[in-house]
Amino acid sequence: MTLLETRGLSRRYGGVTAVNDVSFRLEQGEIRSIIGPNGAGKTTFVSMICGRIPPSGGAVFFEDHDITNMSPWKRVMRGIVYTFQITSIYPKLTLRENVALAVQRRLTAKPGLHLSLSPDALDAAIDEALSAVGLNNEADRLAGVLPYGHQRLLELAMGLALKPSLLVLDEPTQGLAPGDIQPFCDLIRRTAKTSTILFIEHNLKVVLDLADRITVMDRGAILAEGTPAEIERHPAVQQAYLGD
């Protein structure tokens, strides 16, 4: 079943076309990686999927509903969760509070003022999300004092706490210590049992290890798409990666 589809999706900034007429499909349960050189339009493309950036043209469908004009917070309620390329957390709040914001969003499924919430359910879900990324012992520290790699893991924990049906990760391993990369891959594989994963990644080892399928972008368009084996052999990909 197709979870996400874009039709002719475009984004122009003045005279520059960052994303040009991209039609793309993502099947439910897939782990999909988007790769491509800097400036290929990868972040702009996923930002239009999660609603951070409005498209200049085209449409986005999620579970067969047109969500092109839907606000980003409603998309989160529908299950599309995004983690930022440049870590975006609440540095002055504790890890527990950071994750609590994600958890309470999920526990209060309907919009409203949310004036009360079971503290037990909240605590349990916070511990679960922090344990998943191995930060449960740091729960009461301020997020801003963590090393950068751990801030990335915190951001991932916030994404996981929302229990997304589509988790969009923008360069998740950037800034992770080499020793943290394998546990991260294991975590994504576990998450993929319940979520579809779409991730932008520069580390090709991670891409080849995790992805079921790979989409290659270049100059705002899709250059190639296929299994890791197909992509490795693709002449245009070799050209794009090795040519310049």
Add this chain to the structure above:
Amino acid sequence: MRQAAFRSYAFHIAVIAALFLLQYVLPAYHIGTFTRIMVYAVLAIGYNILFGYTGLMSLGHAMFFAAGAYGAGLSVYWLGFGPIAALLAGVASAFVVSLLAGIVVLRVSGVAFLIVTLMLAQAAFLATLYFNTITLGDQGIVLSLRPIEMAGLSFALSDPSVKYNVALAAFAFALLFSLWLLRSPFGRILIAVRENEARTKLLGYNTFLYRFWALVISGTLSGLSGALYCLLFAYVGASFASLQYSTLPLLYTLLGGTGVTLGPLAGTAIMYYLIDISSSFTSSYMIIVGAALLVITLWFPEGIGGWVRRFLRRKPA
């Protein structure tokens, strides 16, 4: 977490109890002063919800204060309301004014928010003068109030002890309400809006809605303060809508510490006494107030509350 919540409530209730006992030891003059401080602290608590917790700096809270004061005062003067009905009318009118203001001013943020709230409040001030057939303009209205009838007893609002305890009840309500609100999931989202609005949107929150309700709650509490001030001192006039009542809560909050629930009380009390004492030495007492503010901004940017909290190494409330 729950133990921390218990400690926090216990501490705030202890402060309220201390204020209750204070009336038996303070000389008469200071009882009157503390009555005013508690009424103004309600205004500052309302202001702190918007500024300290949600991160929106307004220069228009005089509009909400005046909406409460006029809502109460005019309903006594023109409609013959009793004190309790008038208080409710004041709060209701501030609520309506906050709703309408929210729709207009929340279209902008940052410096533009400051300017738009200021301009709206100045327009409200001029409106109190323009409609002088109803408001009696800057001359204002001196009210004669019926006593509060409750459980077969009669409390005259001219009695200083009644004034003190009415102000204390309102202050206790505002303080505990703000504590409960800010410890709730709703309060957590307000703090999230202040700290990182872009992230909060992508956690699935309609941040506009939360800023809007923060403004409405803030404005309504400020209106409660205005209504109380009008009823306790039996007067309402255009000065209630003047710029002073927009800048004072900002100063109280800055001095007391933004984003600290007890900050508004501390800030109001210190600033009030500072003005009170310095004005007995010189008519240019604002120079002393200004110097004090410079010291705070330069050396205690977190205010007294923030400084104490850091000193105690407590977590954010």
